[in-house]
Amino acid sequence: MTRAELDKSPADVAAMFDSIAGRYDLLNDVLSLGQDRQWRRAAVRAVEAYSGELVLDLAAGTGTSSQALTGNGARVIACDFSQGMLREGARQRGGAVSGGVACVAGDALELPFEDATFDAVTISFGLRNVQDTDRALREMHRVAKPGGRVVICEFSHIPVRAADRVYSGYLMAALPRIAGLFSDNTAAYEYLSESIMDWPDQAGLAARMQRAGWTRVAWRNLTMGVVALHRGYRPEE
Ligand SMILES: C[S@@+](CC[C@H](N)C(=O)[O-])C[C@H]1O[C@@H](n2cnc3c(N)ncnc32)[C@H](O)[C@@H]1O
DSSP states (O other): OOOOOTTOOHHHHHHHHHHHGGGHHHHHHHHTTTHHHHHHHHHHHHHOOOTTOEEEEETOTTTTTHHHHTTTSOEEEEEESOHHHHHHHHHHHTSSEETTEEEEEOBTTBOSSOTTOEEEEEEESOGGGSSOHHHHHHHHHHHEEEEEEEEEEEEOOOSSHHHHHHHHHIIIIIHHHHHHHHOSOHHHHHHHHHHHHHSOOHHHHHHHHHHTTOEEEEEEEEGGGTEEEEEEEOOOO
């Protein structure tokens, strides 16, 4: 069984996602009780991409969110460093370039794009898995156009202590067991729970975005804070 540790070694993270790619989307639906679809719709609405715009969907995995971003005519680059996840996505969509989405292999810590390329940059459930959060936030800022926006959709923390305790219990005890019924890599789902518990809260992530150069940073909670959507802008020059 392949899992990453909280040091998030890139080789371990990529190998772990390669190993779960085939059942990744199914497990998301099961473990979130279908809530993930609502979270993705909220992220797509927050990006608000229009015809003529170019969007980077970073750590796109199988591209579950990428296709929806093209709804108003935007073009989307789906970038990830797990070949297994990209391959599974291409299989599902019938090709690595299809329906306004182009898959590109690349590392969030050294993006294979010129400065100021994208109107919007978004990352869903990816930033938590990147080894160096601050460097990834700076890379996303570098490839966004001046005035461009970022939307981060990521697990977060429930501000009500009693509810957070119940949720933490689900993460640490139930989630890996349920995952074990559908996946032969339970350890990958233990990593999922541990990495969520270890992740900064809403204000902590907002502060890191600001340090990376993003301005007008704001967030809103989804499902009481199980997930948070953060948005920011690269300042105009
Ligand atoms: C939980 S999946 C999220 C996939 C997709 N965005 C979604 O919403 O379902 C996390 C993804 O982050 C990718 N990832 C982690 N570190 C990365 C890095 N340094 N560069 C590119 N992708 C990375 C993994 O390969 C994996 O596909």
